[in-house]
Amino acid sequence: MSLLLLAFLDAERPVSGPAVPTYARNVAHILNRSCVPCHRPGESGPFSLTSYQEAKKWSSMIALTTKKRSMPPWSAVAGHGDFVGARVLTAAEIGVLDAWHKAGAKPGNLATAPPSPKFTQGWQLGEPDMVLTMPEDVDIPAEGQDQLRNIVIPSGLLEDKTVGALEFRPGNAKVVHHALVFLDNSQAARKLDAADPGVGYLSFGGPGFMPSGSLGGWAPGGTTKWLPDGVGRYFQKGSDVVLQVHYHPTGKPEKDQSKIGIYFSRKPVTQLVGGISVENWQIDIPAGDADYLRTASYTLPKDLTVLSVTPHMHLLGKEMRARAILPDGTRRPLVWVKPWNFRWQETYVLREPMKLPAGTRLELESWHDNSAKNPTNPFNPPQRVTYGEGSNDEMSLCILEVTTNRIEDLLYTINDNGQQNRVLERILSLAKRKKE
Numbered sequence: 289m290s291l292l293l294l295a296f297l298d299a300e301r302p303v304s305g306p307a308v309p310t311y312a313r314n315v316a317h318i319l320n321r322s323c324v325p326c327h328r329p330g331e332s333g334p335f336s337l338t339s340y341q342e343a344k345k346w347s348s349m350i351a352l353t354t355k356k357r358s359m360p361p362w363s364a365v366a367g368h369g370d371f372v373g374a375r376v377l378t379a380a381e382i383g384v385l386d387a388w389h390k391a392g393a394k395p396g397n398l399a400t401a402p403p404s405p406k407f408t409q410g411w412q413l414g415e416p417d418m419v420l421t422m423p424e425d426v427d428i429p430a431e432g433q434d435q436l437r438n439i440v441i442p443s444g445l446l447e448d449k450t451v452g453a454l455e456f457r458p459g460n461a462k463v464v465h466h467a468l469v470f471l472d473n474s475q476a477a478r479k480l481d482a483a484d485p486g487v488g489y490l491s492f493g494g495p496g497f498m499p500s501g502s503l504g505g506w507a508p509g510g511t512t513k514w515l516p517d518g519v520g521r522y523f524q525k526g527s528d529v530v531l532q533v534h535y536h537p538t539g540k541p542e543k544d545q546s547k548i549g550i551y552f553s554r555k556p557v558t559q560l561v562g563g564i565s566v567e568n569w570q571i572d573i574p575a576g577d578a579d580y581l582r583t584a585s586y587t588l589p590k591d592l593t594v595l596s597v598t599p600h601m602h603l604l605g606k607e608m609r610a611r612a613i614l615p616d617g618t619r620r621p622l623v624w625v626k627p628w629n630f631r632w633q634e635t636y637v638l639r640e641p642m643k644l645p646a647g648t649r650l651e652l653e654s655w656h657d658n659s660a661k662n663p664t665n666p667f668n669p670p671q672r673v674t675y676g677e678g679s680n681d682e683m684s685l686c687i688l689e690v691t692t693n694r695i696e697d698l699l700y701t702i703n704d705n706g707q708q709n710r711v712l713e714r715i716l717s718l719a720k721r722k723k724e
């Protein structure tokens with residue numbers, strides 16, 4: 289930059305000295321967009337960031353957590369997939385927050401600060417067609433490990449339907465980290481519930497039974513959206529709905545009674561949502577191994593369109609990467625999660641559904657850290673850990689939600705390793721029954 293230009297820029301600065309970032313001019317809009325959806329009264333963030341006073345009080349932590357990229361929570365590496373509702377700050381924004389804090393977290397002219405955003409009260413998509421509420425309060429103890437609790441709610445659905453949107457409303461947003469909504473038409477979840485003394489039953493990986501379908505997932509700050517026109521989730525009459533909620537203790541005993549709103553498809557459905565899993569069951573991680581690599585792959589037998597990807601590991605998870613390799617060799621990134629954060633599991637919804645031709649190979653790589661350096665290692669000293677759905681076992685799994693134009697295309701697919709693709713198979717048999 290020429291000296292002349294520098295001099296000119298300087299002249300633009302206030303007479304009092306170099307321009308310092310202020311809340312009103314530089315910071316409020318970043319917080320409003322990227323933090324306030326969770327950091328406001330009644331939401332999951334442990335404090336509010338809706339005013340200058342609150343932001344100033346937290347300025348050093350704001351600078352620290354954004355620099356570390358632990359806030360806003362989002363584990364997908366930029367440039368590997370483009371997702372709806374991605375929670376990411378640019379390097380420039382992180383720089384602004386840091387400079388603001390270092391310069392004393394100045395207010396600027398608060399009269400000109402952008403106001404806190406308005407959020408829709410109540411159901412985001414209007415009154416649902418069906419509301420299901422947990423039958424009783426779940427007690428979350430003050431301390432201890434996070435838990436996945438599965439609450440079984442009979443739907444009472446009298447005829448088969450397709451679902452276009454789902455909204456999850458936490459009863460107590462402070463303790464609910466994320467939720468998945470499964471369907472069960474085999475009464476298996478009811479049996480698990482009956483065998484567990486608490487409300488619902490505990491699990492760690494999957495819901496502990498083979499779901500007959502899924503209505504989707506929810507994480508804090510997420511916005512509820514309709515599936516594309518013509519795409520629906522199959523909801524079989526008489527199914528039970530199983531809410532799998534990830535609860536996080538807050539230091540105080542808490543209660544939660546969450547509910548879901550179900551919206552039936554408004555337009556005729558020509559494509560059902562199904563699931564494909566790419567998974568490696570052969571997991572045996574030696575104690576102390578900080579970089580345990582597993583791979584898995586699955587070749588698509590038919591043309592499919594991918595809607596979302598949900599990586600899944602447990603407490604030793606470190607990193608997971610999935611990609612599609614098209615028959616012509618083109619590589620398309622699906623998702624890369626690094627570092628894996630067990631507490632912020634996410635269903636990553638692709639901004640543009642990805643069409644993949646038959647013969648495309650889905651490849652999965654995962655890394656686990658079973659060393660003493662991993663702060664979430666459940667064992668101290670580390671122990672050998674093997675495959676399983678328990679909290680001290682591990683998994684290496686990525687679930688993709690897919691659609692096809694021809695329901696029968698989803699039938700009879702076999703995983704590369706000869707194992708039947710369990711989730712897919714179940715959804716397909718339902719889809720087939722529907723057609724008959």
Ligand code: HEC
Pocket residue numbers: 319322323324325326327332333334346349350353354358359360361375377508509510536631
């Ligand atoms: C998706 C919801 C969500 C968003 C968006 C979010 N936070 Fe948080 N934040 C939380 C939750 C929940 C916690 C409590 C700790 C946890 O559960 O990880 C938290 C904790 C914090 C903490 C306390 C330190 C810590 O790590 O526990 C700070 C500081 C913070 N957030 C700052 C921010 C800032 C700054 C932004 C925006 C740039 C932001 N958060 C965006 C949900 C969110």
